[in-house]
Amino acid sequence: MSVHAIQHPLVQHKLGLMREAGISTKSFRELAGELAKLLTYEATQDLEVETQEIDGWSGDKIPVQLLKGKKVTIVPILRAGLGMLDGVTDLIPSARISVVGLYRDEETLEPVPYFAKFAGELDERLAIVIDPMLATGGTMVATLDMLRDRGCKHMKVIVLVAAPEGIKRVQDAYPDIEIYTAGVDDHLDENGYIVPGLGDAGDKIFGTR
Numbered sequence: 001m002s003v004h005a006i007q008h009p010l011v012q013h014k015l016g017l018m019r020e021a022g023i024s025t026k027s028f029r030e031l032a033g034e035l036a037k038l039l040t041y042e043a044t045q046d047l048e049v050e051t052q053e054i055d056g057w058s059g060d061k062i063p064v065q066l067l068k069g070k071k072v073t074i075v076p077i078l079r080a081g082l083g084m085l086d087g088v089t090d091l092i093p094s095a096r097i098s099v100v101g102l103y104r105d106e107e108t109l110e111p112v113p114y115f116a117k118f119a120g121e122l123d124e125r126l127a128i129v130i131d132p133m134l135a136t137g138g139t140m141v142a143t144l145d146m147l148r149d150r151g152c153k154h155m156k157v158i159v160l161v162a163a164p165e166g167i168k169r170v171q172d173a174y175p176d177i178e179i180y181t182a183g184v185d186d187h188l189d190e191n192g193y194i195v196p197g198l199g200d201a202g203d204k205i206f207g208t209r
């Protein structure tokens, strides 16, 4: 598995702004969407293209490179993953959406599933799982397990911030998966929050608590 920690100045600038303690819901939400878009650009660099002939403006036939038509499903993890969805679909507008709902139990830190609705033909699709936070990794591994159990063979992960603990847990379970992130942070605190991190991303995106 590779971890792609994107160092692009725009990515680092936007991540830096998201770390500000008093950030508004509006700004946090906007930045989550913008970062999701930039990380999607990186995560889709290896999508296959093929040459097709089209009618150009001059009347000549011209060869162009178009996506080969690989089927993609975007998998936002409720709730916080929804804050990244528009950014991803801006770049991959024809992707099918598969939605999973899991929350992390505050005491045990174990993921609790409460919703799942998947696109069809998962065995033929690239699944791009999106969630702002990869902390212990329990939620991500549970989501990847659901996809694998339904036949999905090709999965990628996009998170805004990852903790080393979460990366290791995903890596142990899925050695071949690629993770794209704006930041690999330092550690988890005693409540399982990423430090320095972003705080509770779901609450900040939805304006709750």
Ligand SMILES: O=P(O)(O)OC[C@H]1O[C@H](OP(=O)(O)OP(=O)(O)O)[C@H](O)[C@@H]1O
Pocket: 077, 078, 079, 080, 081, 102, 103, 104, 105, 109, 111, 131, 132, 133, 134, 135, 136, 137, 138, 139, 140, 166, 192, 200, 201, 202, 203
């Ligand atoms: O790596 P883990 O330790 O499993 O933690 C990460 C999960 O925790 C957060 O969700 P949360 O449980 O707060 O739910 P929410 O999106 O509804 O706020 C976050 O969005 C991830 O889904």
Ligand SMILES: O=c1cc[nH]c(=O)[nH]1
Pocket: 133, 135, 192, 193, 194, 195, 197, 198, 199, 200, 201, 202
């Ligand atoms: O730091 C963290 C960890 C889990 N969930 C969050 O929203 N933030």
Ligand SMILES: [Mg+2]
Pocket: 080, 200, 201, 202, 203
């Ligand atoms: Mg939350």
